[in-house]
Amino acid sequence: MGGPLLQARGLTRRYGALEALAPLDIRIARGERIALTGPNGAGKTTLLTILAGVQAPSGGALEWDGGAAQPVGWVPQRPALYPRLTTRENLRLFAGLEGADDPAAAAEALIVRADLGEFADRRAGALSTGTTQRLNLAIALAGAPSLLLLDEPTGTLSPDQRVRLWGWMDDLVRADDMALVFSTQSMEEASRNADRVLVLGRGRLLHDGPAAALDEAGFMALLGDDA
Numbered sequence: 001m002g003g004p005l006l007q008a009r010g011l012t013r014r015y016g017a018l019e020a021l022a023p024l025d026i027r028i029a030r031g032e033r034i035a036l037t038g039p040n041g042a043g044k045t046t047l048l049t050i051l052a053g054v055q056a057p058s059g060g061a062l063e064w065d066g067g068a069a070q071p072v073g074w075v076p077q078r079p080a081l082y083p084r085l086t087t088r089e090n091l092r093l094f095a096g097l098e099g100a101d102d103p104a105a106a107a108e109a110l111i112v113r114a115d116l117g118e119f120a121d122r123r124a125g126a127l128s129t130g131t132t133q134r135l136n137l138a139i140a141l142a143g144a145p146s147l148l149l150l151d152e153p154t155g156t157l158s159p160d161q162r163v164r165l166w167g168w169m170d171d172l173v174r175a176d177d178m179a180l181v182f183s184t185q186s187m188e189e190a191s192r193n194a195d196r197v198l199v200l201g202r203g204r205l206l207h208d209g210p211a212a213a214l215d216e217a218g219f220m221a222l223l224g225d226d227a
Contacts, residue, residue, distance in 0.1 A: 002030030003065065005146060005179050006051075010060035013046050013203075020046045023060060024205040026198065028147065028179050035190030035211065036183040038200035044183040045077075047200070048149050051181065071098075073140030073148040077155065079132050080139065083125030087116050087135055090124055091142065098143035106142065114138035114168075130161035134168075141172075148172075150182035154189065166193050187214070 006028040013021035021043045028034065036044045049055045051062070052074040064070055074080075081090050091107035100106040111120050114134045119127060124135060133153065140148060154162040170193075173180050184190050190197050191211045199207035199214070207214060 002032075002177055004028075005030045005032075005065050005070070007063045008051070008060065009063060011047070011050060011057045011062075012059040013043075013050060013055070014058045020203050021050070021057075022202075022204045026205070026208065028181065030146070030179055031173060031177045032179050032196065033173060033194045034179075034181045035194035035197045036181060036200065037185060037187060037190045037197060038206075039185070041202070042200040043203040044200055045151055046203070048074075048151050048181065048183060051147070052149050070146040071143045073143060073145035075136055075140045075148070075150045075153060077151045079124075079136045081124050081132075081135060084123060086121050086123055087111065087127070088120045090135065091138060094139045094142045100142070110138045110141060113141070129156050130158070130164070133157065133161075133165065137165075137169075144176075145178065147179045147181070150180070152183050152185070154184070162189075169193070191215070 004027060008024070008026045010023045010025065011021060012019070012023050036047065038044055050057050052072055054074065082093070085093065088107055088111065091110045092103045095106035095110070096103035111117055114137065116131070116134060116138060119131055119135075124132065127135065133156070137153070154165060157165060169180065172178065182193070191214070194211045197207065197209065197211045197214050198205060
């Protein structure tokens with residue numbers, strides 16, 4: 001892992017009287033892989049959307065290394081793409097929205113990187129689930145992010161698709177010194193693919209430590225009645 005990238009201090013999120021995210025502090029380093037886990041309603045997606053800039057926190061602050069916000073790639077659970085456009089057209093569009101000097105060239109580079117050549121001229125709506133997720137991830141890379149955020153990226157994938165996806169993600173993080181934060185409800189997936197695990201329960205941070213230090217029994221004990 002590299003140096004510090006982002007520090008979240010006292011982040012909270014409220015919806016009226018509901019506290020979806022209690023005040024929490026987290027740090028993210030360059031090249032680090034962090035799993036965010038916990039039951040439904042724990043606050044995982046809320047935290048990710050705040051880190052992504054999709055919604056503002058009710059309180060607290062995000063402090064970037066160097067003082068200026070850096071590019072963030074966001075992969076929500078539902079694919080954020082245009083189903084009537086082809087793979088290539090989607091990538092050209094999003095590369096242009098990210099300010100690429102040559103969106104066509106940027107799209108071709110992403111097609112190669114995500115191994116989407118076979119599907120480049122196929123409509124996104126006609127792609128398989130696994131290929132759609134690869135395209136979704138390629139779109140998130142269009143802005144050359146320093147931080148990549150994934151909300152349950154393997155929830156709809158078969159076991160072999162999960163293995164291929166994580167193999168690609170590992171190569172990506174190493175090559176770009178990119179930080180990766182992903183949510184999952186699987187402790188096995190968290191421990192296998194992360195350096196560090198954050199466990200949330202009812203919007204509160206229950207655990208923040210090395211993946212190897214938390215097994216399934218420890219995870220369930222942390223959740224208690226929320227499990």
